[in-house]
Structures are given as structure tokens and as C-alpha cells.
Amino acid sequence: MTPGPVEADPRVLRALSMPILGQFDPEFTALMNRIMSMLRELFQTSNQWAYPVDGTSRSGIEAVLGSLIEPGDKVLIPIYGRFGYLLYEIAERCGAKITVMEQEWGTVFEPAEIIAAIRQHRPALVAMVHGETSTGRMQPMEGIGAACREADALLVIDAVATLGGVPVRTDEWQVDAVIGGTQKCLSVPSGMAPVTYNDRAERKLNARKRVERGLWAEPGQSAASPAASLPARIQSNYLDLSQLQDYWSPARLNHHTEMTSMLYGLHEGLRLALNEGLESRFARHRLHEAALTAGLRGMGLSLYGDPSCKLPVVTCVSIPDGVDGEKARSQLLDDFGIEIASSFGPLKGTIWRIGTMGYSCRKTNVLHLLGALEAVLLRSGHPLPAGEAVQAALQVYDAAAAD
Amino acid sequence: MTPGPVEADPRVLRALSMPILGQFDPEFTALMNRIMSMLRELFQTSNQWAYPVDGTSRSGIEAVLGSLIEPGDKVLIPIYGRFGYLLYEIAERCGAKITVMEQEWGTVFEPAEIIAAIRQHRPALVAMVHGETSTGRMQPMEGIGAACREADALLVIDAVATLGGVPVRTDEWQVDAVIGGTQKCLSVPSGMAPVTYNDRAERKLNARKRVERGLWAEPGQSAASPAASLPARIQSNYLDLSQLQDYWSPARLNHHTEMTSMLYGLHEGLRLALNEGLESRFARHRLHEAALTAGLRGMGLSLYGDPSCKLPVVTCVSIPDGVDGEKARSQLLDDFGIEIASSFGPLKGTIWRIGTMGYSCRKTNVLHLLGALEAVLLRSGHPLPAGEAVQAALQVYDAAAAD
Numbered sequence: 001m002t003p004g005p006v007e008a009d010p011r012v013l014r015a016l017s018m019p020i021l022g023q024f025d026p027e028f029t030a031l032m033n034r035i036m037s038m039l040r041e042l043f044q045t046s047n048q049w050a051y052p053v054d055g056t057s058r059s060g061i062e063a064v065l066g067s068l069i070e071p072g073d074k075v076l077i078p079i080y081g082r083f084g085y086l087l088y089e090i091a092e093r094c095g096a097k098i099t100v101m102e103q104e105w106g107t108v109f110e111p112a113e114i115i116a117a118i119r120q121h122r123p124a125l126v127a128m129v130h131g132e133t134s135t136g137r138m139q140p141m142e143g144i145g146a147a148c149r150e151a152d153a154l155l156v157i158d159a160v161a162t163l164g165g166v167p168v169r170t171d172e173w174q175v176d177a178v179i180g181g182t183q184k185c186l187s188v189p190s191g192m193a194p195v196t197y198n199d200r201a202e203r204k205l206n207a208r209k210r211v212e213r214g215l216w217a218e219p220g221q222s223a224a225s226p227a228a229s230l231p232a233r234i235q236s237n238y239l240d241l242s243q244l245q246d247y248w249s250p251a252r253l254n255h256h257t258e259m260t261s262m263l264y265g266l267h268e269g270l271r272l273a274l275n276e277g278l279e280s281r282f283a284r285h286r287l288h289e290a291a292l293t294a295g296l297r298g299m300g301l302s303l304y305g306d307p308s309c310k311l312p313v314v315t316c317v318s319i320p321d322g323v324d325g326e327k328a329r330s331q332l333l334d335d336f337g338i339e340i341a342s343s344f345g346p347l348k349g350t351i352w353r354i355g356t357m358g359y360s361c362r363k364t365n366v367l368h369l370l371g372a373l374e375a376v377l378l379r380s381g382h383p384l385p386a387g388e389a390v391q392a393a394l395q396v397y398d399a400a401a402a403d
Numbered sequence: 404m405t406p407g408p409v410e411a412d413p414r415v416l417r418a419l420s421m422p423i424l425g426q427f428d429p430e431f432t433a434l435m436n437r438i439m440s441m442l443r444e445l446f447q448t449s450n451q452w453a454y455p456v457d458g459t460s461r462s463g464i465e466a467v468l469g470s471l472i473e474p475g476d477k478v479l480i481p482i483y484g485r486f487g488y489l490l491y492e493i494a495e496r497c498g499a500k501i502t503v504m505e506q507e508w509g510t511v512f513e514p515a516e517i518i519a520a521i522r523q524h525r526p527a528l529v530a531m532v533h534g535e536t537s538t539g540r541m542q543p544m545e546g547i548g549a550a551c552r553e554a555d556a557l558l559v560i561d562a563v564a565t566l567g568g569v570p571v572r573t574d575e576w577q578v579d580a581v582i583g584g585t586q587k588c589l590s591v592p593s594g595m596a597p598v599t600y601n602d603r604a605e606r607k608l609n610a611r612k613r614v615e616r617g618l619w620a621e622p623g624q625s626a627a628s629p630a631a632s633l634p635a636r637i638q639s640n641y642l643d644l645s646q647l648q649d650y651w652s653p654a655r656l657n658h659h660t661e662m663t664s665m666l667y668g669l670h671e672g673l674r675l676a677l678n679e680g681l682e683s684r685f686a687r688h689r690l691h692e693a694a695l696t697a698g699l700r701g702m703g704l705s706l707y708g709d710p711s712c713k714l715p716v717v718t719c720v721s722i723p724d725g726v727d728g729e730k731a732r733s734q735l736l737d738d739f740g741i742e743i744a745s746s747f748g749p750l751k752g753t754i755w756r757i758g759t760m761g762y763s764c765r766k767t768n769v770l771h772l773l774g775a776l777e778a779v780l781l782r783s784g785h786p787l788p789a790g791e792a793v794q795a796a797l798q799v800y801d802a803a804a805a806d
Contacts, residue, residue, distance in 0.1 A: 054462075093639065183660055189665075339425050
């Protein structure tokens with residue numbers, strides 16, 4: 001019950017073990033098409049491009065930023081937790097001229113602040129985290145996309161923690177590129193990074209494309225000669241979205257050797273998410289969050305951070321005074337087989353982070369965790385009203401069942 | 404029976420479906436250590452560093468070249484087939500000043516030619532393909548490593564096609580960095596790129612390291628300030644070997660979220676390869692190559708390329724005059740369930756490429772393919788001595804069994 005990687009769905013694990021097909025086998029390319037179609041649904045978009053990058057979530061972030069940011073581009077990065085700094089780190093390596101906005105950890109930005117900064121700095125690109133697992137906060141997106149269009153900036157969001165657990169409304173929010181994760185709310189093991197992007201983003205890719213393969217061009221890829229006036233070439237070959245797009249296009253231009261098994265897993269994870277129905281899935285995540293937080297409060301614990309922007313799939317709990325947070329975590333794992341997460345940087349040693357994501361977001365898990373945490377705290381000598389936590393959670397479940 | 408991706412070993416597929424562990428779980432880090440130790444054995448090296456990059460083979464090539472080549476570095480690339488051009492393409496994006504040597508397809512370089520070029524151009528790095536699947540040739544390595552040390556150049560080889568099927572003698576050949584593949588002779592699905600590199604390569608990484616994370620440093624990573632006199636920073640975050648190395652070191656510094664399931668598969672693939680024994684495994688690949696080539700000759704077909712440098716795990720066959728190569732391939736797949744490969748660039752339409760790699764390198768496969776190909780050719784009206792192919796292959800097997 002960490003904020004990822006979470007327990008993979010057993011049906012996904014089973015799909016991973018299917019015999020592999022060749023990557024240009026018609027059965028396999030049909031599966032690729034189904035995946036693109038399912039990803040569009042999950043990202044709530046009509047974008048043509050929605051496919052996984054072959055790597056962990058970080059590879060998807062780098063593919064998007066590296067393909068969309070040219071050296072010297074002005075980039076605005078609003079940061080409210082650890083993963084905002086990752087966007088900074090990657091954008092810096094792309095040669096971006098970065099303007100950072102920093103918000104105190106435990107809260108988020110007013111969209112108006114970000115909009116004002118966009119108008120002031122007029123960046124080429126704005127990159128931000130949608131759900132910050134380091135602090136358990138979620139950034140409201142209202143108006144930010146529109147401000148980006150007005151300023152002719154591209155808007156990129158890291159929805160690694162949120163995709164499949166809370167709404168990611170790509171088109172409605174006017175986001176130009178979104179990166180999702182598999183090992184969180186989709187309960188597919190780490191290894192693929194679903195991305196989607198629209199025509200505005202694609203225009204930037206196409207401008208940088210120049211298939212100047214020098215000595216070699218695959219059939220269908222004409223070799224163009226470089227010219228000083230063209231925009232800078234994309235630095236990476238492996239994470240070049242213009243090449244990945246060609247591979248996922250009907251032309252299926254050869255690039256990497258697709259990760260067949262991981263794609264089977266992703267396909268099954270997407271099928272399960274869409275079969276459940278997105279709205280039901282989001283409601284399930286909210287229900288178990290409600291039960292978990294009621295239980296934690298029933299135990300007398302305080303939740304960390306501004307409640308108005310809480311990320312529904314990650315709950316941060318203040319470690320009570322006098323309790324050794326790491327010892328409690330070890331005992332949860334060793335005696336009860338439950339893993340919860342510690343925290344990063346300034347929060348180190350002050351909070352625990354509990355994920356309720358995807359397959360691990362279920363009643364039995366929430367109730368077991370509450371019972372186990374209570375036992376661990378009692379054992380450490382921390383006073384609390386014994387038995388209250390699970391009762392409080394059960395009341396939430398009972399009320400929901402009565403609805 | 405393509406030159407990859409090949410049929411995955413069913414035991415590897417089963418390993419993929421094991422429940423996942425957290426990436427800092429002691430059981431999981433112990434598995435990581437076992438993988439490093441097994442990779443050292445497979446790469447025939449005492450290098451400290453031997454671990455997989457989380458991506459397809461191409462990601463491993465880019466991680467190695469991108470981490471070892473600084474913009475402006477002189478790089479020598481001897482090319483004798485399609486995948487040499489990939490090294491060129493990636494090195495070019497790293498900003499290398501490249502000198503290319505091109506050899507006619509179907510043969511390889513005399514090591515002396517490469518050695519002379521190293522002495523003449525004095526590159527910072529030499530990158531070459533060990534086994535070229537596009538032409539079915541294997542480059543002899545004798546003396547090249549020594550010449551690189553003499554010239555103070557790093558030697559990098561792409562052993563994606565050869566690792567686990569033919570000897571890759573990292574230390575004996577004095578190769579500084581090697582990239583292997585999983586989806587070929589290891590019969591693990593595509594998704595990880597095992598790499599190894601020595602102290603000479605690590606020195607280059609360390610020189611470029613500068614943990615200038617700007618606004619953020621993980622515990623254990625001190626933020627250093629950039630200085631103009633330092634070597635250029637590694638462009639990629641995801642494929643930065645200095646960061647991957649920290650993650651695989653005992654310190655386990657947080658980087659990406661490890662691809663747990665793929666690592667289980669790799670672990671099982673390595674276990675199977677080492678249990679078989681490297682020398683037995685190489686002998687098995689040679690035996691089935693001998694049977695396959697005897698069978699193809701028995702059918703009256705000609706093998707493509709210079710036989711003195713044939714890659715044992717890939718056999719290229721000239722498509723006989725009057726035979727539609729693609730139609731024959733489709734019939735093999737549709738009627739017999741056997742996939743063989745077409746070819747690239749200048750060889751398009753002229754040869755078929757047959758892989759005998761890892762789990763797919765076995766007697767039943769070779770005999771079925773020979774029988775099926777004979778049937779397909781007969782049906783297309785191509786005259787051949789019916790029944791000879793399988794008999795010729797069986798004679799090779801009988802002789803080996805009698806040994």
C-alpha cells in the first residue's frame with residue numbers, strides 16, 4: 001500500500017506470461033491498435049496519438065520533454081513537491097531556460113498564480129505534476145490550459161500518479177501532452193509509460209523531425225539534409241517521439257523491438273480499467289480513501305497537508321510524537337506483510353504515505369492496514385482508542401452500501 | 404525463427420507472472436545482486452558493473468554511447484550492416500565527430516584495418532557491432548581492444564545478437580563497454596538491455612557526473628555547482644549510466660521505478676543460460692547451425708555472405724530466382740506457424756534470414772523449418788531434390804550423437 005509500485009493485478013500478471021508474437025505480426029499490430037484506442041479513453045481525449053513509451057514512467061517524461069523542448073526554450077515549472085524537481089532536472093538537461101515557481105510542500109498553487117506567471121514569462125512550455133505522491137496533493141488545472149493557448153505555450157502534465165485513479169481530462173483541460181504511469185492506479189508492473197499528445201505538440205515534433213539519418217534511411221523515411229535554420233534535432237533516438245509515432249502509425253516504421261510481454265500486461269490493465277468503467281473506478285478510489293482517512297482519524301492520527309487539495313489515491317499521515325516511523329514501517333511489513341512508504345527530503349521522518357491505488361485500493365486492504373497500524377502503534381506504547389479505527393472505516397463502508 | 408525477438412522460454416514467461424516486490428525490499432535487492440553476478444559470468448568479465456538498463460536493446464546502446472561520448476568527441480564507427488548505422492545515428496545525436504568505415508555487406512573488417520584506422524584517427528571512442536543480424540556476419544575482435552588502449556580510446560561493442568549464443572569475451576578482448584540483448588539468444592522478451600563496463604569507462608562517467616540537481620538532491624547525493632571547465636553533462640536523465648550505477652550500487656540511490664516483472668524474467672533467463680553452461684550453450688548453437696545449413700544446402704539453396712565470418716546464430720539464405728520471398732514467408736507463417744525474417748535496405752527481397760537463437764535453437768525447430776520450407780518451395784514450382792534437406796540435417800544430428 002505504497003504510492004507505487006503497487007501490487008499488480010493477478011490478471012495482469014497472468015497476461016505477462018502469454019507466448020510472445022513478432023512485433024509486425026498482424027495479431028500483434030491489432031493489439032497495438034486496441035491499446036491506442038483504450039488509452040484515448042483513459043486519457044479522455046480524441047488525440048490521434050496515445051501510446052506507451054517503452055520504459056518506466058520517467059522515460060515517458062523524458063520522451064515528452066526532450067521531444068518538445070528545444071535548447072534555449074523558455075520553460076515554466078510550478079513545483080509543489082519532489083516530482084516537480086524531476087521535471088526541472090530533465091528540462092534542464094534539455095537545455096531549457098527554466099523559470100521555477102515553488103509552493104510550500106503540503107499545498108498546491110492557485111491556478112490564477114500559474115496563469116499570471118504564464119502571462120508574465122510567456123514560456124514555450126509549461127510542465128507540472130498533476131498528482132504529487134511526495135506530498136499527497138493534486139493540482140487543480142482550471143484555466144491553465146486556456147492561458148497556455150493564449151500565450152502560445154505547450155502544457156505538459158505528469159499524471160503518472162493519477163491516471164486510472166482520478167479523472168485526467170486531457171481535452172477538457174486543454175493539456176497538450178500527458179504522461180501516465182502503469183505501476184500506480186493501473187496496477188500493471190513498472191515498465192511502460194503511456195503518453196498522449198495533440199496536434200499542437202505534434203507540430204513541434206514535426207518541425208524538429210528532419211530524418212537526417214545520414215548514411216541510412218529505412219524504406220519510407222526519406223533522408224533530408226540538415227540546415228542551420230531548422231529547429232534543433234531531438235537529442236535522443238530511443239526517446240524521440242517523432243520516431244515512436246512513426247512506429248505506432250499504420251506505416252509501422254521499424255524502431256525499437258517492442259516490449260511484447262509488457263504490452264500484453266498493459267493491454268490487460270487497460271481492459272480491466274475500462275471494463276470497470278472510469279466513473280466507477282474513480283468512485284471506488286474515493287470510497288476507500290474515505291474509509292481509510294476515517295479510520296486514521298478514528299485512531300487519533302493527523303493527516304498531513306491542505307485537505308482541500310488532497311490527492312485521493314495517496315494519504316499522508318503525520319507520524320505521532322515519540323513513534324519511530326521506520327520501526328513501525330518495518331513491523332508492518334515483517335509481521336503483517338503490508339508495505340507503506342516513508343517520505344522524501346523535508347518530510348523525511350515526519351509522515352507516512354499510504355497508497356490506495358488500482359488493485360490495492362480495496363476494502364480488505366484498508367481494514368487490514370488499519371488494524372495492523374493500530375496494533376503496531378499500541379505495541380510501541382503510543383496511546384490510542386483501541387478498536388476505533390476499523391469501526392470508523394466500517395461505518396463509511398456501511399453508509400456507502402446503504403446508499 | 405527470426406533473428407529476434409525469438410520465442411521466449413516458457414520458464415521465463417512463467418517467471419514474468421510472479422507477484423511483484425517493492426524495489427527496495429531486501430528480497431528484491433538480493434535478486435538484483437544475483438542478476439549482476441550472473442551477468443558478469445555471461446559477459447565473461449570481472450567488471451564491477453554489469454546490470455540491465457530498463458528499456459529495449461536500443462536503450463542500452465544509447466545509455467552507453469550517450470554516457471561515454473561528449474559533444475565534440477572523435478568517434479570511429481566501422482560499419483558492415485544495418486545496425487552499424489544505428490550506432491552512427493545515436494553517436495551523431497550525442498554530438499560526436501564521427502569517422503565511418505564502411506565494409507561491403509556480407510563480409511566484415513580485417514581487424515588490422517580497424518587497428519590502422521584507430522592509430523590514424525586516434526578517436527576517443529570506437530563503437531562497433533559484434534554480430535550483425537542484417538547480414539548474418541560476426542566481426543573478429545582480435546587486437547582491436549589492445550589498439551584502443553594504446554590510443555587511449557574506449558571500445559564499445561553491440562553484442563545484442565550474440566550474448567548468450569556465442570562467446571562474448573569482454574575482458575579477454577579488452578572491451579570497455581558491451582551492450583547485450585535479451586530477446587535474442589537469452590530468450591527473454593524484449594524490455595531490458597544488459598550492459599557491462601570497466602573502470603576505464605567508469606572514469607569517463609565519473610568525470611561527467613557533477614550531481615548538479617539544482618534545486619533538489621536526494622539524500623546521499625550532494626549538489627555540486629556547475630563549472631565551465633568540467634566535461635559536458637550527460638544529456639539524458641533516464642539513460643544516465645552514472646545514475647543507474649548509483650541505483651545498482653549498495654547505496655541503492657533512488658532513480659526510476661525498477662521494472663520488477665522484466666527483472667524476474669531476466670533472472671530466469673540468466674539462470675537457465677548458466678545452468679546449461681556457457682560452453683554447452685555455444686556448442687548447441689553451433690550444432691543446430693550446422694544441421695540447418697546442411698539442410699538448406701541439401702535443398703540446393705545458397706547461403707548468403709562470406710562463410711569465414713558467418714554469425715552462428717543467424718543464417719542468411721539467397722531467395723532462389725523466380726521465388727516470391729514474401730509469399731513464401733507468409734505461407735511458412737500461415738500454414739506452418741513458422742516465422743523467418745525478410746531483410747533490410749540493399750538486401751531487401753534477395754535473402755531470408757533465419758535465427759537459431761536461445762530457446763528457439765533446437766532440433767525440432769530446425770527439422771520442421773526445413774520440411775516446411777521445402778514444401779513451400781515445391782508448391783511455388785521451384786525444382787529441388789525432395790526429401791534431401793531433412794535427411795542432410797538428420798545426418799548432422801546423428802554424427803553429433805555418435806561423437
